[in-house]
Structures are given as structure tokens and as C-alpha cells.
Amino acid sequence: MRSSGLDARLHGLFGAAVLLATLLCSGRSRGHGFEHSAALDAGGRYVVKWRFDETSITFEIEAETRGYIGFGLSPNGAMASADLVIGGVANGIPYLHDYFADSSRVVHKDPVQSYKLLYGKENYTHTVLAFSRDLQTCDPKDRAITSGTMRVIWALHNEDVGPSGPAYHGINRGRKSLRFLNPGTSRKVSPETATFDLLNVNVPVPDKDTTYWCQMFKMPEVQKKHHIIRIEPLIQKGHENLVHHILLYQCDSSLNESELDMGHECFHPNMPDSFTTCETVIFAWAIGGEGFTYPIHVGMSIGTDVDPVYVLMEVHYDNPALQTGTALLVDSSGLRLYYTPRLRTYDAGVIETGVWVSLYHMLPPGMQDYITEGHCTQECLQESLDSEMPSGVWVFAVLLHAHLAGRAIRTRHFREQVELPPLASDDQFDFNFQEFQPLSPEQLILPGDSLITECMYNTKDRQNMTWGGLSTRDEMCLSYLLYYPRVNLARCESLPEITGQLKFIGVKQIQSPLTTWPFVIKSPKRYSNLSFTEAMDKFRWTKKRAKAFNEVVLNLPMNVRCSKIGLDEWSVSRRAGQVGPCIWFTSCLIRY
Ligand SMILES: *[C@@H]1O[C@H](CO)[C@@H](O)[C@H](O)[C@H]1NC(C)=O
Ligand SMILES: *[C@@H]1O[C@H](CO)[C@@H](O)[C@H](O)[C@H]1NC(C)=O
Numbered sequence: 372m373r374s375s376g377l378d379a380r381l382h383g384l385f386g387a388a389v390l391l392a393t394l395l396c397s398g399r400s401r402g403h404g405f406e407h408s409a410a411l412d413a414g415g416r417y418v419v420k421w422r423f424d425e426t427s428i429t430f431e432i433e434a435e436t437r438g439y440i441g442f443g444l445s446p447n448g449a450m451a452s453a454d455l456v457i458g459g460v461a462n463g464i465p466y467l468h469d470y471f472a473d474s475s476r477v478v479h480k481d482p483v484q485s486y487k488l489l490y491g492k493e494n495y496t497h498t499v500l501a502f503s504r505d506l507q508t509c510d511p512k513d514r515a516i517t518s519g520t521m522r523v524i525w526a527l528h529n530e531d532v533g534p535s536g537p538a539y540h541g542i543n544r545g546r547k548s549l550r551f552l553n554p555g556t557s558r559k560v561s562p563e564t565a566t567f568d569l570l571n572v573n574v575p576v577p578d579k580d581t582t583y584w585c586q587m588f589k590m591p592e593v594q595k596k597h598h599i600i601r602i603e604p605l606i607q608k609g610h611e612n613l614v615h616h617i618l619l620y621q622c623d624s625s626l627n628e629s630e631l632d633m634g635h636e637c638f639h640p641n642m643p644d645s646f647t648t649c650e651t652v653i654f655a656w657a658i659g660g661e662g663f664t665y666p667i668h669v670g671m672s673i674g675t676d677v678d679p680v681y682v683l684m685e686v687h688y689d690n691p692a693l694q695t696g697t698a699l700l701v702d703s704s705g706l707r708l709y710y711t712p713r714l715r716t717y718d719a720g721v722i723e724t725g726v727w728v729s730l731y732h733m734l735p736p737g738m739q740d741y742i743t744e745g746h747c748t749q750e751c752l753q754e755s756l757d758s759e760m761p762s763g764v765w766v767f768a769v770l771l772h773a774h775l776a777g778r779a780i781r782t783r784h785f786r787e788q789v790e791l792p793p794l795a796s797d798d799q800f801d802f803n804f805q806e807f808q809p810l811s812p813e814q815l816i817l818p819g820d821s822l823i824t825e826c827m828y829n830t831k832d833r834q835n836m837t838w839g840g841l842s843t844r845d846e847m848c849l850s851y852l853l854y855y856p857r858v859n860l861a862r863c864e865s866l867p868e869i870t871g872q873l874k875f876i877g878v879k880q881i882q883s884p885l886t887t888w889p890f891v892i893k894s895p896k897r898y899s900n901l902s903f904t905e906a907m908d909k910f911r912w913t914k915k916r917a918k919a920f921n922e923v924v925l926n927l928p929m930n931v932r933c934s935k936i937g938l939d940e941w942s943v944s945r946r947a948g949q950v951g952p953c954i955w956f957t958s959c960l961i962r963y
């Protein structure tokens with residue numbers, strides 16, 4: 372029975388799309404204008420615009436070619452098994468066909484033509500094509516368009532599709548992660564709204580793939596309460612492809628201001644200690660994203676005692692082409708905050724839920740699918756909401772957050788013993804494309820509800836254990852809930868007990884008292900004097916053992932961290948022996 376639990380989870384994480392597909396398989400829309408757009412290439416030669424309704428989506432692609440335009444949805448950004456649509460304008464007549472690529476990347480015409488051509492035109496330089504399709508097409512060769520991340524691929528050719536099919540596109544192609552079904556958060560804020568910029572100043576971007584640059588800022592100093600109502604990226608001209616994503620964290624308010632002006636490579640051993648007090652994500656933008664506008668009844672409060680004073684901006688630079696050339700690349704990108712004294716009805720809050728960031732959150736190497744769970748328990752939400760907001764809080768956006776090994780994440784929602792629809796899910800998680808997903812409609816969380824953040828990881832290309840931690844090679848399994856009205860609850864997380872994890876690899880005794888971190892093992896001899904992390908690495912992991920370990924961990928008792936803003940934590944650390952209610956054990960929860 373136990374192993375079927377894990378299989379059920381795997382299935383559950385991927386089964387959601389299938390379930391949705393049965394809901395509606397028809398319907399078509401014709402609206403006006405396109406609310407969303409994104410350039411898929413660096414130079415803006417290929418721009419896709421779109422709009423959608425409950426059942427269908429309409430695209431308009433404008434590309435710099437007089438030949439064909441290719442557009443596809445892929446499982447992972449590669450050509451294999453992608454859903455493709457290719458069209459153009461030949462001799463003044465627009466054409467469009469539905470194709471698919473098989474697992475060997477051979478392109479076939481799809482027997483079921485799900486994409487419908489609306490119009491097409493071309494001039495001496497450009498082609499414009501508009502077409503629509505159902506979100507769920509009922510054709511297994513098409514990929515469902517869901518609210519999660521979609522891996523979009525594109526191609527251009529200077530010739531139209533000939534009788535023998537589309538010619539190979541060569542290097543005129545690319546990929547990008549996008550979310551098509553974000554409800555249109557209007558970009559507009561009234562023009563007199565004050566702005567405040569958090570900008571890096573001439574950051575030297577090294578010629579390496581990945582640089583994370585951290586800089587601390589003080590929020591705008593205002594004499595009375597204001598609301599931040601929109602945050603958007605400010606990317607230096609020409610650096611659209613260099614600045615990959617930006618996260619904004621709220622820091623501890625008791626900071627030494629002398630550290631304010633220091634920018635530093637993040638997670639570097641010399642990084643100032645104060646940077647590590649900035650843990651809660653309050654904004655996230657990623658390449659392809661559009662910025663975030665709060666719903667009209669909500670704003671992020673600044674200027675009162677309980678509001679964030681300091682924030683840390685983490686900018687991820689991606690310089691794979693190593694554009695150094697002659698001069699060192701320097702960047703001054705950042706974020707723009709819009710804030711207003713015209714207060715909205717509610718203050719927004721952020722709750723961090725998921726797996727408590729710790730070395731006790733560990734992933735064995737070589738796994739295609741490894742699952743971890745972080746619980747925001749019934750007791751925690753009960754205790755916090757009962758006293759402050761017995762009528763519950765409304766979640767209006769969710770950021771799902773993991774690092775490089777993350778493949779899929781969802782935030783499950785339970786009321787009593789009943790599972791409600793997930794608050795958010797993404798079964799094609801892409802580390803480089805993280806943003807808050809607005810929820811439509813907003814979701815109510817009541818005292819006594821509980822949440823499980825479930826993450827699936829791929830550690831196939833790793834030789835050693837992966838540890839919970841802040842750096843991108845370490846892992847996280849978090850979902851940040853943006854909600855209102857604000858209550859004093861910062862974190863609602865859990866962590867599996869370490870004892871059971873150590874027992875799995877045969878640890879008998881640890882050295883006590885604990886004087887080092889990570890602590891050291893005493894027996895058996897093969898691990899003696901090794902830290903527990905070294906011992907875990909020394910264990911000979913196989914796929915079978917790692918799978919068994921996954922089962923064990925999912926059924927271990929957990930420690931729960933239910934904490935207020937600032938440092939005072941409450942109801943932390945429940946040990947197995949003290950655990951009363953069944954809810955502390957994952958094995959007691961409803962499984963599918
Ligand atoms: C050709 O079409 C593109 C896309 O609609 C447009 O941007 C461009 O200005 C047009 N060129 C001319 C010469 O009209
Ligand atoms: C802040 O940091 C500076 C430099 O590290 C130090 O000289 C100063 O005493 C600190 N101030 C406080 C209030 O801790």
C-alpha cells in the first residue's frame with residue numbers, strides 16, 4: 372500500500388490536466404484587442420499577442436519574415452513531442468496547419484486540425500497571423516493550455532511551407548516560458564501615482580552563465596501610511612536578455628543601516644550577514660513577465676510600525692553568450708514601486724508556506740521524480756486566524772518557489788477532511804520563470820483549513836545529496852500566498868523529523884552534546900566522525916533506495932513552524948511522542 376501512495380502523488384501532480392480536459396471540449400470566442408503580449412526572441416522580431424476566455428485562446432503572431440511562422444508548445448522547451456502550428460501567407464493567401472513532432476523530432480501533420488486560422492497578412496518585411504484554439508482540445512497530439520507555465524517554442528523561415536512540408540528552420544528558432552492564462556491584471560495605475568525606484572547602480576556582470584546580485588534598499592520614507600499598488604520591472608535598455616529574474620524580499624527591520632548601500636553577489640561567503648534576514652518574497656518578476664498590479668481593493672502597506680522597512684532585491688543575470696567583448700558589462704536595472712496615500716480597503720500580507728528551509732529537507736541524487744511536502748497545519752491556521760480574522764482571509768495571488776531541481780509544484784487546500792481545488796499548481800515549473808499567479812476568483816482560507824505544498828524534483832544529473840538552503844543549487848519547496856486582510860502570520864511550514872531520515876541510512880548514535888552544525892555521527896563506525904550531511908552523501912544511493920527513502924520521509928512525523936512577523940515564533944517543534952492529532956502525519960491525509 373505504501374508505495375502506491377507515492378505513485379498516487381506522482382499521478383496526482385500530473386493528473387490535474389487530464390481532469391480539466393473532461394470539463395469542456397468546445398467553445399469559441401471572438402473578442403477585441405489582445406491584452407497580453409511577449410517578444411519571444413531577443414531582438415523583438417517575433418512577437419506573440421493573445422487573449423483568452425474560459426474555453427479558448429486567440430493568438431496573433433507578428434514576425435519579421437515573408438516565409439512561414441512556426442509556433443509550438445513543448446513538454447520541456449525542446450522539439451520532441453511538441454504540439455506545433457505552422458502558417459504564413461503564400462501568393463496573398465494565408466494558410467495554417469496543425470502539426471506535431473514525435474519523440475524523434477520528426478514533424479507530422481496532425482490528423483485533427485485544432486488550430487483555426489482567423490486572418491493572415493504580409494508586407495515586404497513582416498507576416499502577421501491570427502489563429503485560435505480550444506484550451507483543451509481532446510486531441511492527444513495537442514498540449515493542453517493550462518494556468519501553469521507553458522514552454523513555448525518558435526521558428527521562422529524565409530520560405531513558405533512547400534508541398535513536401537515545412538523546410539528546416541536552422542537557427543531561426545528559440546524557446547521561452549510563458550503563462551498564457553494569467554487573468555489580466557490591468558497595467559494601469561492613475562498617472563499621478565508616486566513612484567519609487569529600487570535600482571542597481573553599475574553592477575559589474577561577470578562573464579558567466581549565472582550571477583545573483585543582492586542589494587539592500589530602504590522602502591520609501593513616508594510620513595503616514597501609504598499603499599504600494601503596483602510593482603514593475605525597470606530593465607536597462609539593451610539588457611532585456613541579460614536580466615533574467617528579480618526577487619524582492621522583506622528583511623528584518625532591526626538592520627544596521629551601514630549595510631544599505633552594499634551590493635554583493637548573493638550567497639557568496641563574504642555576503643553581509645544581514646542579507647540572510649531577508650527571507651520572505653514580496654515580489655517576483657521573471658523574463659517574459661509583466662509586473663504585478665494589486666487588486667483594486669488591496670495594497671501593500673508602508674509607513675506604519677508593522678510594515679517592511681528594508682528590502683533585498685535579488686537580480687539574476689544570465690550572461691551565457693558572455694557578452695564581455697571589450698568593455699565589462701555593467702547593469703543598472705531594478706524595480707519601480709507605485710505608491711499612493713489614497714488607501715485601499717485592505718492591507719495585503721504574505722504568508723510563506725511549504726517546507727521549512729533547512730538541511731533536514733534533503734533529496735537523494737539520481738531521481739527522476741522525488742516528492743517533498745510542506746504542511747501548513749490546521750492548528751497553525753486555526754490559532755492564527757481564530758484570534759485575528761475568524762471570517763478567514765482571501766488569497767489573491769500565489770508564487771510557487773523552488774530552485775534548479777524543481778519540476779512541478781502545487782499548493783493543495785483542505786477543509787476538514789475534504790480537499791478543495793489547489794490554490795495554485797504548475798506542472799512545468801521553470802526556475803527562470805517565477806512570478807505571482809493572480810487567482811481568479813480569490814480563494815478563502817478559513818481557520819481550521821490546512822495546506823500542503825507539494826514539490827516534485829529531478830536530481831538525475833546530481834551525484835550527491837541536494838540540501839534545503841538558500842542558494843540555487845540547494846532546494847526549497849515554498850508557496851508564497853498574497854492575501855488580505857493582513858494578519859500576523861509570516862510562516863506556516865513543516866519539516867520532516869531528522870531521526871527517521873538518519874535511521875534509513877543506518878545511523879545508530881549521534882555525538883552529543885551537539886556542538887557542531889551539521890552535527891556529527893558517533894556510530895556505526897562507517898559514519899563515525901562524519902557530519903550527518905557527509906554520512907548521507909556516503910550512503911550508496913540507488914534509485915530503489917531513494918524511492919524507499921521518499922516513502923519513509925513522506926510518512927515521518929514533522930516539526931511545524933508557525934511564526935509571526937519578526938522573530939517570535941510559536942508552537943514550533945513537535946516531537947513524535949507529543950503528537951496527538953492524526954493531522955501531523957502525512958499518512959493520515961486523504962490520498963488520491
Ligand atoms: C509591415 O508590417 C509590420 C507588422 O505589421 C509593420 O510593423 C511594418 O511597419 C510594416 N511595414 C511597412 C513598410 O508597412
Ligand atoms: C553598524 O555597522 C558599522 C560598521 O560595521 C559599525 O561601525 C556600527 O557600530 C554599527 N552600528 C550599530 C548600531 O550596530
Ligand SMILES: *[C@@H]1O[C@H](CO)[C@@H](O)[C@H](O)[C@H]1NC(C)=O
Binds near residue numbers: 896899900
Ligand atoms: C573520532 O574522533 C575522535 C576524537 O577526535 C577520535 O578519538 C576517534 O578515534 C575518531 N574515530 C574514528 C573512527 O576516526
Ligand SMILES: *[C@@H]1O[C@H](CO)[C@@H](O)[C@H](O)[C@H]1NC(C)=O
Binds near residue numbers: 835908
Ligand atoms: C559529494 O559529497 C562529498 C562529501 O560531502 C564530497 O567530498 C564530494 O566532493 C561531493 N562530490 C561532488 C561531485 O560534489
